[in-house]
Amino acid sequence: MAVTRIATSSLKSLNKYDSFLGGNAYYVPPSFESIATTTVGAGGSSTVSFSSIPSTYKHLQIRGLSRATAGGIGAFFIQFNSDTGTNYADHRIEGNGATAYTDRNTSAIRALSGLQAGSTTGANIFGGSVVDVLDYQNTSKYKTIRALSGIDNNGSGNIAFGSGLWMSTSAVTSITLIPENTAFAQYSSFALYGIKA
């Protein structure tokens, strides 16, 4: 390959940089990254699971839009690392447009994570939810979730703010979401994000 020498005197504008950045700012990647997304297909699904969760993040967040194949406005639950023992607790405040109330479960086999639509709610209506799992790798802490969810059914609906506890110091490596009523309906979708620190 021929190499041609160019005289600097022939260049109209010449800047010399000591860095390959050439005067450009450093690129700083966002700390919020998609890990996996699951969308339920035709026929529904009895669970939605995320496995082999990377250990490269500080926090996890699940964002969902979901509906069950049975019942009315209902809930979905969370389990970690396939633990089905009575190692969970949850509490929530909930409102239905007229009344605010509370509910709880202790020493349960799963923690309530959010609200979602069901088969008797309006067609094509889904519940929205955001679930935070902070410090999911810390082996000196039980794992606490914090969740905000709601569903508006064009005339009815519920909103809930809740917490859940998994009484284990194990690092979270897998998450299973379980609907209260039968199965997640088609087009239900859950996205798992990792948040770096």
Place this chain on the structure above:
Amino acid sequence: MPAARYFIASTTVGAGGASSIDFTSIPSTYTDLTIKYSLRSSSTTDDYLGVKLSLNSSTTSFTIRQLYGTGTTASSANYSTNNPSGYMQAGLTTASTFASGDIYIPNYLVSQNKFFSTDSVAENNAATANFLSLLAGLWSNTAAITSISLTPATGNFVQYSTAVLYGIKNS
């Protein structure tokens, strides 16, 4: 994908605990700020208690509206101090449990009063020793926020307590 957020700083409390968690020299390159915290107080006389927010070392000019729930009731309250700016676990609850909270501060650079919201939970495997809190806060100060401190209402933050500060850009 949610709005892009960028890591600014993180603090994890070591053995011996800490009386505060401080973020200083906050860059002015973001639109909003958010703190995700996992905290527990050393207080042995409480199930849960408040986290106090200080902005630019100021602990005054705070007003707060709160919606909260325990295991049995949902209620509302208001405050004219920075306590509580959020909630956290304390020593009477199950060992190894830590509160989960998120403080959101929009438009932290504008020369207008500053607002913040906090959603926090102190979860516990018990019927009533539990606290859920949604807060809307106002700091009546027009200075750009350059530092943030979190302090427990009582006691110290215990080992493994952690808080992470993120910046959020609107573009």
